[in-house]
Amino acid sequence: MADNDFDRIKKQVREFVQERDWDQFHSPKNLSMALIVEAAEMVEHFQWLTEEQSSNLSPEKLAEVEQELADIQVYLISLAEKLKLDIIAAVDKKLVLNAAKYPADKVRGSSKKYNEYKDRS
Amino acid sequence: MADNDFDRIKKQVREFVQERDWDQFHSPKNLSMALIVEAAEMVEHFQWLTEEQSSNLSPEKLAEVEQELADIQVYLISLAEKLKLDIIAAVDKKLVLNAAKYPADKVRGSSKKYNEYKDRS
């Protein structure tokens, strides 16, 4: 993969919005709504599938899911931009937090309590 | 920003999951659910705010929103990984599609029809 692809797509998303004068609709409130709508389009592909079927999608279905993946990423980029937040920096901070919250030696395995762990990223 | 940060965080997310043996829970079906739950935690911060208030968050609120941003990105990375999809490639394809679907000269402006455009990324 080429360098700085993430910076490149952030720039492309920004320009796409500006060219269309759509920034006026991009309050964080609205963007959070647009993002969850795309997240739901992702969920919709899996709602009647078993977990195993969800891991074995047809090429057609995979192509549709790929589009929702992109839509979610694009809105996330716009949302971060509007809030003047940096996604990479935010993820770095969160991974440190999560590592402290879920020490590997404590949470590894399959005890009943694993159902109580909300963050499984 | 350093090079390949996106590759770096993808690798860190992958290792985080492996160290905890959490991959067993990461069917695409489950990950799509975890992702929309985080998207909703983002929405929750804005549900009673006006659009303007959503653009002027306190430092405390902004820090919380930054965590949801990270959580969404992390699950998106895990979901892409499980589906063997590449987020950057997916976004590249989608931006081309969107540019054709919404030519700037046609959709720019504030006609009533803008409410009918679903993709405003």
Add this chain to the structure above:
Amino acid sequence: MADNDFDRIKKQVREFVQERDWDQFHSPKNLSMALIVEAAEMVEHFQWLTEEQSSNLSPEKLAEVEQELADIQVYLISLAEKLKLDIIAAVDKKLVLNAAKYPADKVRGSSKKYNEYKDRS
């Protein structure tokens, strides 16, 4: 409104599912996914509208929103049925809880803190 309409529609939803032998797909897990997908279809109608526009929908838009309202109610009924829960009883309990959590004399008004109240039902 006629008596027992809620019981009537619960019965009709149950029969609709049974006639089609769709109960096999109706695990609570799946139903929760189907429900949030419909909730997102509702959100989608409002994502680019201002709050005021959302209170003044065209007849066409209102008809679409009415369909999402119905879809959400129907999946909620199926979900309650699968979990052997009674929606009316659940609401009764929750209203009592909420009244204690948000005493009217304490939460009425427009202090800054109102943004911190999650349950505004």
Add this chain to the structure above:
Amino acid sequence: MADNDFDRIKKQVREFVQERDWDQFHSPKNLSMALIVEAAEMVEHFQWLTEEQSSNLSPEKLAEVEQELADIQVYLISLAEKLKLDIIAAVDKKLVLNAAKYPADKVRGSSKKYNEYKDRS
């Protein structure tokens, strides 16, 4: 179950909101956000469970799920009220539409196409 319970809880929800002067926050836009946030709290209970586990919840978990069920119903009632829509009438219309869209004799069974049916209410 007593008569007109649904009318009764609609009235109680309306009064609850009025006593607290919260109607000002109840634009349909905001209510759609509040509703999907509750729908996500429901999803969260199931995200790491298998379908079978989701059908066999502990009493503690079931009590939590019951609360989300109530929260969703309450916001749905407020949303319908704000839009001057009647939930029962909306469901009646939708069930007729769905019966025509999914004739029992055509959709019953377990053919591969069932994954393509979005409405399985």
